[in-house]
Amino acid sequence: MSEYVLELKGITKIFPGVKALNNVQFQLKPGEVHALMGENGAGKSTFIKVITGVHKAEEGEMYLFGEKVDFKGPKDAQEAGIAAVYQHPTSYPHLTVAENIFMGHEIKKNHMIQWKAMNEEANKLLKQLNADFDSTAEMGTLSVAQQQMVEIAKALSTNAKIVILDEPTASLTKRESEELYRIVDQLKEKGVSIIFISHRFEDMYRLASRVTVFRDSQYIGTYDVDGITNADLIKAMVGREIKDLFPKPEVKIGDEMLRIEHLSRTGYFKDVSFNVHAGEIVGLTGLVGAGRTEVVESVCGITNPDEGKVYLEGKEVHIKQPSDAMKEGIILLPEDRQKEGLIMSWGLGRNVTLPTISKYAKNGFNNEKTERDLSKRLLEEVDTKAVDIFQPASSLSGGNQQKVVVAKALSQEMKVVIMDEPTKGVDVGAKAEIYAIMGDLAKKGYAIILISSEMPEILGMSDRIVVMCNGRKTGELGRGEATQEMILELAMEKGTTGKGAAK
Amino acid sequence: MEKKSFMKKLTGSREALLAVILVLLFVVITIISPSFLTFKSLTDMLKNNAVTMVMSLGMLCVMLVGGIDISIMSTLALTGMSIGMLLKYEHISSTFLAFVIALAIGIACGFLVGLVISRADVPPIIATMGFMYIYRAMGYLVSHNGEWASAAALGEFKNFATTKFLGMSLVIWVIILCYVIFFVFMKWTTIGRRIYAVGSNPSAAEVSGINVKNIKLLVYTIMGLLAGLGGALQVSIYASAMPDMQQGGEMDVIAACVIGGVSMSGGRGTVLGALLGSLILATIAKALPLIPFFDQLWLNTIKGVIILVVVVVNIVLQRTADKNALKGREM
Amino acid sequence: MAGKSGRSINNVPKSPVKQMIFSWEGILVLLFIAVNIFCANFSEFYNLKSLLRQMPVYLAEIFLMLPMAYILVLGEIDISVGSIVCLSATMACIMANTGAPFIVVILATLLVGSLCGAVNAFVLTRFEELPPMIVTLATQIIFRGIAEIVLGSGGSISVTNTEGFAALGGKVGRVPYILFLVLILGIIAAVILGKCTFGRRVYAIGTNRLAAYYSGIHVQKIRFVIYTLMGTISGLCALFLMSSSFGANTTTGNGFEMDAIAMAVFGGISSTGGKGNIAGGLISAFIIVCLRVGLGQRNIHPQVILLIIGVLLIGAVALPNIIKEIQKKAKTAK
Amino acid sequence: GSADGKKIALVGKSAGNAFFEIAAKSFVETAEAEGATVDTVYPEAATADAQIKVLDNLISQDYDAICISANDVNALQAKLQEAMDEGIKISCFDSATNPDSRQIFINQAGTVAVGQALLDACLDISGGEGQFAILSATSQAANQNAWIDAMKKIMEEDDKYSKLELVEVAYGDDEPQKSTDQTAALLEKYPDLKVICAPTTVGIAAAAKYLQDNGSACKLTGLGLPSEMLEYTGADDEHSCPYFYLWDMQGLGKLSALTTIALINDEITGAADETFTAGDLGDYTITAADDGGTEVVLGAPLEFNPDNIEEMAKLY
Numbered sequence A: 001m002s003e004y005v006l007e008l009k010g011i012t013k014i015f016p017g018v019k020a021l022n023n024v025q026f027q028l029k030p031g032e033v034h035a036l037m038g039e040n041g042a043g044k045s046t047f048i049k050v051i052t053g054v055h056k057a058e059e060g061e062m063y064l065f066g067e068k069v070d071f072k073g074p075k076d077a078q079e080a081g082i083a084a085v086y087q088h089p090t091s092y093p094h095l096t097v098a099e100n101i102f103m104g105h106e107i108k109k110n111h112m113i114q115w116k117a118m119n120e121e122a123n124k125l126l127k128q129l130n131a132d133f134d135s136t137a138e139m140g141t142l143s144v145a146q147q148q149m150v151e152i153a154k155a156l157s158t159n160a161k162i163v164i165l166d167e168p169t170a171s172l173t174k175r176e177s178e179e180l181y182r183i184v185d186q187l188k189e190k191g192v193s194i195i196f197i198s199h200r201f202e203d204m205y206r207l208a209s210r211v212t213v214f215r216d217s218q219y220i221g222t223y224d225v226d227g228i229t230n231a232d233l234i235k236a237m238v239g240r241e242i243k244d245l246f247p248k249p250e251v252k253i254g255d256e257m258l259r260i261e262h263l264s265r266t267g268y269f270k271d272v273s274f275n276v277h278a279g280e281i282v283g284l285t286g287l288v289g290a291g292r293t294e295v296v297e298s299v300c301g302i303t304n305p306d307e308g309k310v311y312l313e314g315k316e317v318h319i320k321q322p323s324d325a326m327k328e329g330i331i332l333l334p335e336d337r338q339k340e341g342l343i344m345s346w347g348l349g350r351n352v353t354l355p356t357i358s359k360y361a362k363n364g365f366n367n368e369k370t371e372r373d374l375s376k377r378l379l380e381e382v383d384t385k386a387v388d389i390f391q392p393a394s395s396l397s398g399g400n401q402q403k404v405v406v407a408k409a410l411s412q413e414m415k416v417v418i419m420d421e422p423t424k425g426v427d428v429g430a431k432a433e434i435y436a437i438m439g440d441l442a443k444k445g446y447a448i449i450l451i452s453s454e455m456p457e458i459l460g461m462s463d464r465i466v467v468m469c470n471g472r473k474t475g476e477l478g479r480g481e482a483t484q485e486m487i488l489e490l491a492m493e494k495g496t497t498g499k500g501a502a503k
Numbered sequence B: 001m002e003k004k005s006f007m008k009k010l011t012g013s014r015e016a017l018l019a020v021i022l023v024l025l026f027v028v029i030t031i032i033s034p035s036f037l038t039f040k041s042l043t044d045m046l047k048n049n050a051v052t053m054v055m056s057l058g059m060l061c062v063m064l065v066g067g068i069d070i071s072i073m074s075t076l077a078l079t080g081m082s083i084g085m086l087l088k089y090e091h092i093s094s095t096f097l098a099f100v101i102a103l104a105i106g107i108a109c110g111f112l113v114g115l116v117i118s119r120a121d122v123p124p125i126i127a128t129m130g131f132m133y134i135y136r137a138m139g140y141l142v143s144h145n146g147e148w149a150s151a152a153a154l155g156e157f158k159n160f161a162t163t164k165f166l167g168m169s170l171v172i173w174v175i176i177l178c179y180v181i182f183f184v185f186m187k188w189t190t191i192g193r194r195i196y197a198v199g200s201n202p203s204a205a206e207v208s209g210i211n212v213k214n215i216k217l218l219v220y221t222i223m224g225l226l227a228g229l230g231g232a233l234q235v236s237i238y239a240s241a242m243p244d245m246q247q248g249g250e251m252d253v254i255a256a257c258v259i260g261g262v263s264m265s266g267g268r269g270t271v272l273g274a275l276l277g278s279l280i281l282a283t284i285a286k287a288l289p290l291i292p293f294f295d296q297l298w299l300n301t302i303k304g305v306i307i308l309v310v311v312v313v314n315i316v317l318q319r320t321a322d323k324n325a326l327k328g329r330e331m
Numbered sequence C: 001m002a003g004k005s006g007r008s009i010n011n012v013p014k015s016p017v018k019q020m021i022f023s024w025e026g027i028l029v030l031l032f033i034a035v036n037i038f039c040a041n042f043s044e045f046y047n048l049k050s051l052l053r054q055m056p057v058y059l060a061e062i063f064l065m066l067p068m069a070y071i072l073v074l075g076e077i078d079i080s081v082g083s084i085v086c087l088s089a090t091m092a093c094i095m096a097n098t099g100a101p102f103i104v105v106i107l108a109t110l111l112v113g114s115l116c117g118a119v120n121a122f123v124l125t126r127f128e129e130l131p132p133m134i135v136t137l138a139t140q141i142i143f144r145g146i147a148e149i150v151l152g153s154g155g156s157i158s159v160t161n162t163e164g165f166a167a168l169g170g171k172v173g174r175v176p177y178i179l180f181l182v183l184i185l186g187i188i189a190a191v192i193l194g195k196c197t198f199g200r201r202v203y204a205i206g207t208n209r210l211a212a213y214y215s216g217i218h219v220q221k222i223r224f225v226i227y228t229l230m231g232t233i234s235g236l237c238a239l240f241l242m243s244s245s246f247g248a249n250t251t252t253g254n255g256f257e258m259d260a261i262a263m264a265v266f267g268g269i270s271s272t273g274g275k276g277n278i279a280g281g282l283i284s285a286f287i288i289v290c291l292r293v294g295l296g297q298r299n300i301h302p303q304v305i306l307l308i309i310g311v312l313l314i315g316a317v318a319l320p321n322i323i324k325e326i327q328k329k330a331k332t333a334k
Numbered sequence D: 001g002s003a004d005g006k007k008i009a010l011v012g013k014s015a016g017n018a019f020f021e022i023a024a025k026s027f028v029e030t031a032e033a034e035g036a037t038v039d040t041v042y043p044e045a046a047t048a049d050a051q052i053k054v055l056d057n058l059i060s061q062d063y064d065a066i067c068i069s070a071n072d073v074n075a076l077q078a079k080l081q082e083a084m085d086e087g088i089k090i091s092c093f094d095s096a097t098n099p100d101s102r103q104i105f106i107n108q109a110g111t112v113a114v115g116q117a118l119l120d121a122c123l124d125i126s127g128g129e130g131q132f133a134i135l136s137a138t139s140q141a142a143n144q145n146a147w148i149d150a151m152k153k154i155m156e157e158d159d160k161y162s163k164l165e166l167v168e169v170a171y172g173d174d175e176p177q178k179s180t181d182q183t184a185a186l187l188e189k190y191p192d193l194k195v196i197c198a199p200t201t202v203g204i205a206a207a208a209k210y211l212q213d214n215g216s217a218c219k220l221t222g223l224g225l226p227s228e229m230l231e232y233t234g235a236d237d238e239h240s241c242p243y244f245y246l247w248d249m250q251g252l253g254k255l256s257a258l259t260t261i262a263l264i265n266d267e268i269t270g271a272a273d274e275t276f277t278a279g280d281l282g283d284y285t286i287t288a289a290d291d292g293g294t295e296v297v298l299g300a301p302l303e304f305n306p307d308n309i310e311e312m313a314k315l316y
């Protein structure tokens, strides 16, 4: 038996026009948690998909328990005991949780699916994970975090020997992440080997014993977590040093820009009031499903609140649809960049100019030259890693997609910028850049609302922190006074059970 | 975990809403024309809508994977015409054989459609529009350009529809059998669930090792099979085979599914929904001529209005149900 | 703070000529030439005189392809257009027979068409969860049903005052007006879809409706406009149809929606939304018309013509895909 | 023959219509025997629009005559007049256009004669009194409407029919399914219904099947194809249709061919009172039609009854 459970050598994977992996290697020891880190687009997810047989590598070899394997498809990998939770959810929104968990290896008797047994089994798994929803709930009605849990349950259900988790914490808050850590620990105890991808350093420190870094499709090195410093790791990942992770500029806070009073929307949030001033960054946080997204979407006209008022620069504004908000200068960077933020099959340039296209148009005719120049300028301003403005947004990595969303916002006239989870799934380098952009915007006198589930980010960037829980505002903290514990306490004020169960 | 109350379940499920609409239709029609609610009238209705009812099961599968098939009535015409001509010229005489041949032709037609869609990546609406023309033309060619196979030529075969078992025509038993088979197939077999999975999230299905292409191939083949069965039933029920039969009928089948809550973008829909949808359409067709206050000229318009009202009312009810569910959420 | 890493992003588009040759439209143009050579060889009668004579009815259908292309780009479908044609044609005849000035007839016809379109638009935007297929299926039945009621038991009406319609069917030399109108409208439709803000938004909605909505695009307003315009153009189609038939009946416009969809789809306008352009639709429309006329002149059985069109429809989309697949396989094999 | 080198186009209502095919076959045989060539042309669909396309095509192809079964009375007028202006002779058969768009109509049976025959059948089958209903094709079908109108008129004018009550005219749209629903609805609405009269081939077959399968006391007559009706025709209670009518389809094809050739050869112009000899069919006189045009009438409708149906079913 070899020293490694899984070993890959000289893997090269080429997509049309992109070399996603260039001669990379990787070793996984039995029972270890191995972190895989690297910038957005470094090829981590692609690498995972090569392991699970979704992609076929052009070159390279793979050894499982010392034996050379060649997976023809995902099924082979599953049968060999590899389970993966992919970065982008691979769930079936119309099916129940139990079915999602057991898709591909249903519990059967005489070729008939045993629903009862399957539901029970699924409930057992969910209980292990401390999930608060039932296995008969429909997947599509669950929150992102809950869906993530189902994905993990799915991986557990196969009794895999190798479990791969691709950015499982990206959309999780602190509390939920802790839950996940616990599960990973459990798995480790059972002797399962785990590959763990994350952009969060805390995850790595908490879980992994070794870390492998990729950069620009290449293998950089494998390090013992104990023997490496933050700065070294960042250097390995982004190829340069980042001095200040949270470059929060000192800005003089100006007049009140946006004020929300007693905003309510039945079933989503109730009686939410807060305000934000020019040059100020207000952090809006809470557990997943606290209703933060719903509040700002109501402010921006995506949905309409049932009650409450919104004031901009002291005057009440009536926003019925997104274009009204844009006209007023309230710009939203939506949470789900793939579905709400970008048109994935379109070129970057067109994405950037989509909301403002009529501004450059002459008599309704598009001014393509201006558009191209503008999108080039904006995309370079946010330092997007792209070849040209015509490549489809789907060809970019997550962090770079987020930058395109920022560029898209920059093309508009802004007063208030609302960023919903702007750094979700974004690498440290790009994160720092997005924070820098955020700081710049504040300096220019825009009012900023930052929704985030990441504690360091909230603490590091906000002037003021608004905490929500279960659809209500539970508190507001100043920059000086706020600590992780205080925020957590407010965020869990009423407990958070029963959301999935209500379905 | 608290159990959902019965009322909530009722207002929460689309099928329940449809059942309510169907019951309402029944009540209204029975008030207008009491003879509607008799065993004979209802079995008549089922028999006369057998083709749509059976084929909406296939359309359910096709729509579940996000596809659509508008070639089905051409397939029906081709199979119906083929067995019609075979019987007429006495190449075959056995009813069983006729059904086998019809199913075989249907499967072949469906398989070809499925191949083109799954292997050559042709969008379903284009592929099936093409095959709609092709199979219909083949139907005409089989009929030697417009010959009919009429009752006298169909021999024993037409008796299939008039033969009764336990008081109901065999045709109705075929419908019941199909629905039972599909109910089990869609709910309790892995392949049935794969169909849902592919429609719900094709890329996820791909990643989790489901052969999406084969599932697509399968659903169009199933559709073909049922179209073949539809062809045989049509010929048997009406004791006549014509090359232009059921032209435009595919819309009824699609409408039945959509009314039954089958989503056109895939993933959502049930056998029960297909059943209720096709029953609603069947009821409308059966009841319209019974309603005495309208001039016959108005029938089509009224049919259209009823379909529109049914789908709109369904949406309104759904919205109200959703809103009530939200109100119940505590914060 | 432009470009911390100093990365530069290219914004110079590739040569459009090269793109055009390898595009679907390029293939269609070649196909158009091939079809014409084929038909010309095949039929000794394939001459301009006959082609021009048959043009008007076919061209009237091409009108419908234009807004249908927009609807398909939206990722939707409208199968009620044939019935709208029927109802507006009925209206045209009735108005003409009242002796109203022809301009009033035109306006009334377009109005009826637009109203029908607006009914579709209203239901579809008010209840946006409803699939367009089922809504327009219902209105397809309703609009034709209304025409049936209006036409009464005769089921047919003819124009007694034919002057206006005859003028519509007029010609410059031998070329009917309608050809010019189709080309002009085609160019306008192409420019709006391809070059204007409106068109860009239509593509955005068709590709990702949610993202379009978040980007401040008035999704429902645009859908409303397009469905209403579909009705208006159906009215126009009806007017020109009257200029060859001088009468309407309950079967007028039957199946036109399928013809329009086939033309658009064959022209590379994807039914799943967000893809294709008017140029492709127009070229494919002319290919289909030439085929029908060319084969029709040889008295080929219409079912056989439809069979050929069916094969062409599938083949045209399938072949490039199959070739691509084979190329890909060959590449990975290497 | 008398039509050597002449070219005739025979235009049907739509492809795949057995009814038309029988007449067309004898039309072609007759015309070819006379030395003419015949192209049988079908529109893509049973609509006037599609026939307009066909006519546009035919006009530019130097035909000597076009014989058409029209999908609409008025819609083809412009095209047919254009054809006549080009010197092409226009005759109609089976289903007429308006008088301005044709030179002559070859009528399968006089409208009044058909109405009379159907009404007499109803009177006879019902036993002289009671309710009867009509199951027609579509509400717009010109032929059917003419016959139904004729029936209504005769009923009003003649006391003989005073005890007959026409309860409803229903439309089955020439679809078996709809026709079946309509038949069932008629029976449910009028339990005392004695006779259904279905002057359309699809409708009569569907209704006959429904009545026979259900052993209904209501009987059926109308216009149908003998081969389609063979199963349902009989004098006993087992069969739903005692007898029904149609015309001599082969004769219609033959007469149409000969009349068209007579037009081409300028033997006739299509004016009333002209006479000509139609081969072994005998001499025919052109008469004024109800719509103001002219027609030749093939003869009285043929009755198909248990005695002759076996024989006739072999023919069509």
Ligand SMILES: Nc1ncnc2c1ncn2[C@@H]1O[C@H](COP(=O)(O)OP(=O)(O)OP(=O)(O)O)[C@@H](O)[C@H]1O
Binding pocket: A015, A016, A018, A019, A020, A038, A039, A040, A041, A042, A043, A044, A045, A046, A047, A087, A394, A395, A396, A397, A398, A399, A425, A427
């Ligand atoms: N299906 C695909 N087709 C073409 N290019 C792709 C495809 N999938 C990934 N790529 C490209 O391959 C490269 C590596 O992408 P990958 O998703 O593996 O990055 P990653 O390291 O997971 O980034 P992130 O941290 O943002 O998830 C990127 O440049 C990406 O654009």
Ligand SMILES: Nc1ncnc2c1ncn2[C@@H]1O[C@H](COP(=O)(O)OP(=O)(O)OP(=O)(O)O)[C@@H](O)[C@H]1O
Binding pocket: A140, A141, A142, A143, A144, A145, A268, A286, A287, A288, A289, A290, A291, A292, A293, A294, A295, A335, A453, A499
């Ligand atoms: N697709 C959905 N269907 C039904 N309910 C939903 C859906 N998405 C969210 N919800 C519910 O709406 C409420 C608010 O969700 P929202 O997404 O606004 O929360 P959030 O605080 O922004 O959390 P997140 O961190 O996920 O963005 C939650 O109770 C959630 O369960």
Ligand SMILES: [Mg+2]
Binding pocket: A044, A045, A046, A087, A166
């Ligand atoms: Mg990744």
Ligand SMILES: [Mg+2]
Binding pocket: A292, A293, A294, A335, A420
């Ligand atoms: Mg959120």
